[in-house]
Amino acid sequence: MKKLINHADSVVSDALTGMAAAHEDLRVDVAAGMVRRATPPRAGKVGLVSGGGSGHEPLHTGFVGYGMLDAACPGEIFTSPAPDPIITATKAVDAGAGVLHVVKNYTGDVLNFEMAAELCADEGVRVLPVLVDDDVAVQDSLYTAGRRGTGATVFVEKIAGALAESDAPLERVAATAAEVNARSRSFGIALTSCTTPAAGKPTFDLPGSEVELGIGIHGEPGRSRAGAAPARELAAIAMDAIHGDQPLAGDLLVMVNGMGGTPLIELYIVFAEVEAYIRGRGARIVRSLVGNYVTSLDMQGFSVTVCHLSDELTGLWDAPVHTPALRWGR
Amino acid sequence: MKKLINHADSVVSDALTGMAAAHEDLRVDVAAGMVRRATPPRAGKVGLVSGGGSGHEPLHTGFVGYGMLDAACPGEIFTSPAPDPIITATKAVDAGAGVLHVVKNYTGDVLNFEMAAELCADEGVRVLPVLVDDDVAVQDSLYTAGRRGTGATVFVEKIAGALAESDAPLERVAATAAEVNARSRSFGIALTSCTTPAAGKPTFDLPGSEVELGIGIHGEPGRSRAGAAPARELAAIAMDAIHGDQPLAGDLLVMVNGMGGTPLIELYIVFAEVEAYIRGRGARIVRSLVGNYVTSLDMQGFSVTVCHLSDELTGLWDAPVHTPALRWGR
Amino acid sequence: MDVTFFTAWIEEIIRTLALCRDRLTRLDAAIGDADHGTNLDRGFTAVRQALSDTPPQTPGQALTLVGNTLIRRVGGASGPLYGSAFRQLGRSLGDAREVSLADLATALESAVETVRRLGGAAEGDKTMVDALAPAVRELTDAVREGDKERAALERAARAAAEGARATIPLRARKGRASYLGPRSIGHEDPGAASAALIVAALCA
């Protein structure tokens, strides 16, 4: 394994040190494992806190700033944070209007955020969670831990963040966040595995001739494998899964997301195929993101996330945002 | 080789099709191999045209838009564009005030831009070139083609672009562009080679235990090899080379750039080391970029680019920019 | 069994988990995200520190200290689950200085119940529960049948080990492995494996 790191155990803290040096409008508490806005929360504004395992950069720390998150708690690589940093962050950003926890649906994230929320409630901080579970590769049934939270997290954090800036009450922010999740679907495909610094070798072996279908964002193997195929076919596999779960219609927000090791030129090739597929189904992309937003360390591959927009959601998507990874309007 | 492509020969055109679909404020001419702003140039504004081989995304096409380039000509992978698209782009963006050609110092880029400039001059379009040659890994001497243009291209395009928006005359825009280049230095290190779609296998073989020092952005092997080392040591190697060529002092604009296959979390680790190194030399980072800006397909590695700022240059850097890859202030 | 017995148990857990850290991570790589060994090792390294910082006076204090530390330092799914389990152990044993095998069996019973409640996993779902539940049943039987301490604990350890091995043919219904559907079959569950090690540490 060759990585730009100092030591496997210091990856997260060293990266946070870099974030602190790079972004003066963020306050980074390396020891506590928390990143928040430099400016304290405005009274009456709902706070947004998210977090989860590291290794998905820019998610979540890169989405802290005006119009999006108030704070993020990065855990160890692929390991959800413990309750303590979540509690610290939640208290730090509560401005009297309560705090929304944006939680990706993984057992670890759910349990740690729940524990943190209980303790915050005991101390009088109102907390509502929104659970993100957009990954159609996993069947939501008695036989699974439910669908994984992946790309839609970016949409939820951006749109709920914009609504919170308008001083909407906690219940409304939580409801809109849940609506974004309900209107979003994702599917991911990997060309290679990823290598965690601790393990030092690829999490799964993928022969040069095969791709992994329906991957998550933690290097978990997918649901199945297929032979390597042209971008057009891989995009169709992802879009068929999404379209089959929630038929494409109307105005869409679409993200073609890189898994961390895939160059931008390839993501644009995939986007071209996704756009053609969607046009072919009579729907239309009105907003889009192409790039690395929810990654899996050095994995090569992509995921597609589709959100069915309403006029209100489109307006909130367009609202100004100022974070390290997403910025427009100011 | 596994890549998200349809065919090795259609990589550039397929990616341009994706860009066209993703960015409505760009006009993409796939056949001509040119990307320009959707809005025609404002009369009296100097036009900025750049270009070069593809495989460096977002450079150059991702930097077309308000406050930066007026047009970019992407050649085939690692192959500078022929004169025709450069001529078409130059004529298209000339609004009477002349056009600046931002040319990275490679034999191919220089020759093709020169040919294009001559033909434009014949047709009455005033063209001035700025040559970017910031890579300290190459000794500029009788024994080389001169220093390569790498990371500083982003600084030159952003700052010259901002100046052009203020309707500065061509000579001044060209002079400032040259000043930015003169104040900038870069050095790159690769952990892996890259694989061009046409060749289908890594351009050079790098044993798991070694890194390539002083690489360019075309998968050319570097000047030498060294054993894999912690990020701190690799950052020091890059910074020693830069500091040795142009001593670090005063206010700096610093970019820690990923080569395409390196995850963001590692780039922040490198940035932390670079920042500490610079602080240790009594200089200070006042502006920064951390991410993939001048890439080499799927290569894993990083480059550092340092620019010694003046108040004027800092102001131009902060000016609004609205492109796919760089956006702030609007 | 007094505080010395329980601190010895904890020391042994720390030792074996450090030893088996990479094996647990490998198991997690096959059907999870390759961090289980790292997670527990990080947590129990913190436990060693905590023990020396504030040496516990009673079995209950020792186990509560472990629980709190795991919850604070592990994260992931196993952190809250193991952490809450140890806290529950501590709660059940109260501030008694000396506890009986029967007390331990009852406490373990309620600890496993806590894991079931938090994680919603039943036996057969291919989780740590598949090692913990049979171990507790076996220990309870041993107590009822009047086994000596050592023999009883060894029966529990064997049951846990068998329970862990028995997860191999199972299809996961909880945790990350459940995302794999049928592909989770044929691999031992990492949490069941670590649970077996923790129980085995009782009779070192």
Added chain:
Amino acid sequence: MDVTFFTAWIEEIIRTLALCRDRLTRLDAAIGDADHGTNLDRGFTAVRQALSDTPPQTPGQALTLVGNTLIRRVGGASGPLYGSAFRQLGRSLGDAREVSLADLATALESAVETVRRLGGAAEGDKTMVDALAPAVRELTDAVREGDKERAALERAARAAAEGARATIPLRARKGRASYLGPRSIGHEDPGAASAALIVAALCA
């Protein structure tokens, strides 16, 4: 030598470059950016199209057509260099329908001069010039010594091949390979290799 001779030459160049495309790209991978074979193949494939679109009537037209097409379609360093060289060939041969070996030698001389001027490379800099220059010298000698056409062309081809091989021990001073400094030693220059193929195509 009339237009048929020169179109035959061009056809032969197209054929061999397609054949050696991967070898040239491999040579470029070692000391460049792994695209020389692809670049020339792309350019000469376009030349084939251009030839059938507008069949040239004179040697000069044929060579100018090649030059313009290469400049338009190749890019990189070799596009402008080879393109300008062929354009210069065409210019020198003017609109004569029939040209002599001596005419060709003079034309090639001026074409190589064009490459030298554009690229600033001297012999020994490890570029295409190292194959082109000796070939032209040899051809000129052959003409002076009154060799027959075929013999003369074969002497030129041999000189070009030797010139290309002779770039192996050289340290590059121009083009991408110069970035490698001493590491460029020990590899044949891809442009010199393609130049040797182009000259060799004269006597196919």
